[in-house]
Amino acid sequence: MSQLKYALFTGCTAKQSTPELLSSTLAVADKLGIEITILEEASCCGASHLQDFDAFLAHVLNARNICYAEKLGLTMITICNTCQLNSALTKHALDSDPLLKARINEKLAEVGLEYKGSSEIKHFLYVLIDEYGLDKIQEKVVTPLSKFNIAPFYGCHNIRPSELHESSNGHENPYAPTSLDRLIVALEGKPVDYQSKNKCCGFHVELQANHTSEILAGNALVDAIDNKADMMVTPCPLCHLKMDTYQDSIGELMGRDIEIPVLHMPQMVALALGATEEEIGLKYHVSKAKSIYSNAKAL
Amino acid sequence: MKFNNETRKVTIKAFRFNAETDYLPYIKQYELEVGKDDLVLDLMNRIKWEHDGSFSYRRSCRHGICGACGIKVNGKPVLACKQNAIELLDMFDNDITLEPQSKKRVIKDMIIDKKDFWEKHAKVKPYVVANVESHPTKETKQSIEAFDALLNSDLCIQCGNCHYACPSLEANPDFLGPAALNAAYRFSIDTRDNASEERLKLTSKPNIGVWDCVKCFECAQACPKDINPIEKITKLHNMQFEYGIAERNIATKHAEGFVRSMKKHGFLDEADIVVYSEGYLGMYKHLKTAYKMMKAGKIHFTDGLPFVDNVPKSKNLSEIQKLIKISQTNKL
Numbered sequence: 162m163s164q165l166k167y168a169l170f171t172g173c174t175a176k177q178s179t180p181e182l183l184s185s186t187l188a189v190a191d192k193l194g195i196e197i198t199i200l201e202e203a204s205c206c207g208a209s210h211l212q213d214f215d216a217f218l219a220h221v222l223n224a225r226n227i228c229y230a231e232k233l234g235l236t237m238i239t240i241c242n243t244c245q246l247n248s249a250l251t252k253h254a255l256d257s258d259p260l261l262k263a264r265i266n267e268k269l270a271e272v273g274l275e276y277k278g279s280s281e282i283k284h285f286l287y288v289l290i291d292e293y294g295l296d297k298i299q300e301k302v303v304t305p306l307s308k309f310n311i312a313p314f315y316g317c318h319n320i321r322p323s324e325l326h327e328s329s330n331g332h333e334n335p336y337a338p339t340s341l342d343r344l345i346v347a348l349e350g351k352p353v354d355y356q357s358k359n360k361c362c363g364f365h366v367e368l369q370a371n372h373t374s375e376i377l378a379g380n381a382l383v384d385a386i387d388n389k390a391d392m393m394v395t396p397c398p399l400c401h402l403k404m405d406t407y408q409d410s411i412g413e414l415m416g417r418d419i420e421i422p423v424l425h426m427p428q429m430v431a432l433a434l435g436a437t438e439e440e441i442g443l444k445y446h447v448s449k450a451k452s453i454y455s456n457a458k459a460l
Numbered sequence: 461m462k463f464n465n466e467t468r469k470v471t472i473k474a475f476r477f478n479a480e481t482d483y484l485p486y487i488k489q490y491e492l493e494v495g496k497d498d499l500v501l502d503l504m505n506r507i508k509w510e511h512d513g514s515f516s517y518r519r520s521c522r523h524g525i526c527g528a529c530g531i532k533v534n535g536k537p538v539l540a541c542k543q544n545a546i547e548l549l550d551m552f553d554n555d556i557t558l559e560p561q562s563k564k565r566v567i568k569d570m571i572i573d574k575k576d577f578w579e580k581h582a583k584v585k586p587y588v589v590a591n592v593e594s595h596p597t598k599e600t601k602q603s604i605e606a607f608d609a610l611l612n613s614d615l616c617i618q619c620g621n622c623h624y625a626c627p628s629l630e631a632n633p634d635f636l637g638p639a640a641l642n643a644a645y646r647f648s649i650d651t652r653d654n655a656s657e658e659r660l661k662l663t664s665k666p667n668i669g670v671w672d673c674v675k676c677f678e679c680a681q682a683c684p685k686d687i688n689p690i691e692k693i694t695k696l697h698n699m700q701f702e703y704g705i706a707e708r709n710i711a712t713k714h715a716e717g718f719v720r721s722m723k724k725h726g727f728l729d730e731a732d733i734v735v736y737s738e739g740y741l742g743m744y745k746h747l748k749t750a751y752k753m754m755k756a757g758k759i760h761f762t763d764g765l766p767f768v769d770n771v772p773k774s775k776n777l778s779e780i781q782k783l784i785k786i787s788q789t790n791k792l
Contacts (some may be wrong), residue, residue, distance in 0.1 A: 195516070318677070
């Protein structure tokens with residue numbers, strides 16, 4: 162297999178509140194021999210909120226990000242579902258509307274850039290599964306996750322709207338997604354089957370509709386716990402933030418104790434592939450997660 | 461008896477509940493032979509006509525236009541008269557359960573009480589508000605552009621699939637939901653309509669309007685007419701700013717605050733967006749979380765104090781600043 166090379170759009174959280182997401186992603190790439198160039202020029206994707214304020218500006222800035230992947234001639238990969246969604250929405254809008262593309266390129270020309278539409282955009286989860294291959298990952302497992310019941314939490318923006326994502330997410334069924342489950346099995350963990358795996362975590366209305374946000378996150382957390390999950394795993398750092406950080410207040414609202422580690426997808430893979438404790442970065446979690454590392458290593 | 465290759469013998473499960481007589485709902489199984497052209501509606505008809513006459517569901521046009529037969533199958537909202545059954549069986553490994561759109565609203569089996577749907581729909585005035593002469597002498601013509609601006613929002617058949625797929629609405633019964641908001645867009649963008657401002661004000665209200673949308677895209681996935689309601693919700697967000705109707709509150713500052721951050725850093729300043737959206741007085745409720753995040757290193761002291769511009773900056777930041785300057789179209 163020739164070496165896989167990608168341009169990584171980190172997004173904001175991996176550079177700030179979830180440094181463990183970036184370090185574990187790079188550790189996984191290193192273990193698998195995937196070459197990654199970080200797009201240091203990239204900005205925020207707008208996270209669906211800039212899009213609410215100024216849709217045109219959001220397209221301009223996302224197109225600029227994609228330009229830098231195009232310059233490298235690489236597929237742009239994301240490690241956040243919402244980055245994936247907003248980058249893909251801009252790509253789709255520009256590739257299907259020549260007039261909009263021309264209007265955006267008029268702006269980009271002012272800074273010497275041009276959006277061509279030549280780079281694909283893919284979440285790292287689907288790079289691992291569809292381009293690297295689960296069988297090859299399985300061969301590289303040094304710390305099998307066989308002790309753990311792991312609840313996959315897919316996150317909305319990788320699976321819906323399916324029409325937008327199907328070319329980059331292996332035609333995942335939004336009502337019965339399987340990619341994370343299959344990844345867990347490849348790492349020899351036990352996937353937990355539960356209703357909430359493809360539901361919304363409520364992150365995006367955390368500030369303006371906190372009650373809604375906490376109920377949605379609470380439903381998913383409780384569902385995972387009730388189905389005997391030892392941990393949850395998600396490809397989206399926003400789902401991680403919502404469900405890892407607010408377990409106290411969500412527990413109060415739900416009327417019961419909630420305590421469960423919520424891992425980033427690359428942290429789980431890094432753990433199984435034998436990355437260092439520092440790279441996996443479990444210490445950055447608000448809910449207790451650190452013991453997972455020693456538990457996984459213990460015979 | 462030899463089966464045709466094109467038919468498949470399967471066990472179909474159906475949710476059964478009669479609100480007048482049953483204490484709890486139950487699942488009943490039916491052995492059916494499914495052909496390649498069978499629709500979910502054909503399966504329901506066969507259950508009723510050949511197995512159990514008491515099985516109840518709504519149906520009328522059988523042409524995907526009356527919106528009566530919306531149900532869920534394995535959590536997927538479908539219009540029974542439009543959804544091919546084999547396609548569904550393939551999607552779910554031949555194991556499907558017919559369910560009502562909303563279990564808590566069931567009257568009997570697939571039939572639910574859609575009162576909340578119709579009430580919310582009515583709230584947005586889903587019609588053109590205009591002074592029309594009782595005996596007009598000429599047509600009120602619409603241009604192609606004016607029609608295109610509707611973005612197929614007028615294809616809604618009020619089936620309720622998006623409404624009952626919306627998790628925000630389940631958590632907050634006051635939220636108008638995707639179908640009503642789609643209708644609000646449909647009539648607010650209509651050049652003949654005089655109530656756009658009224659609708660935009662209503663749909664900008666906290667707790668009931670567009671700012672309660674959780675951005676899960678369940679509505680886009682649920683719509684049997686491919687309307688993409690969340691696209692119209694985003695349009696309503698944008699129109700609030702375009703029409704100067706948006707008030708300064710947590711939600712609008714949160715949306716606009718992204719520009720403020722990106723101008724300074726390229727990236728979002730995660731701590732600043734909370735402070736800016738909430739205001740210093742509103743910050744007290746986040747102190748406990750902020751403390752925990754700081755303790756875990758989620759808010760960190762990499763190169764300065766949190767909340768004081770210690771965010772990593774994008775390379776070539778000046779490009780981002782210039783693009784914002786020349787491309788920003790809306791203001792708060």
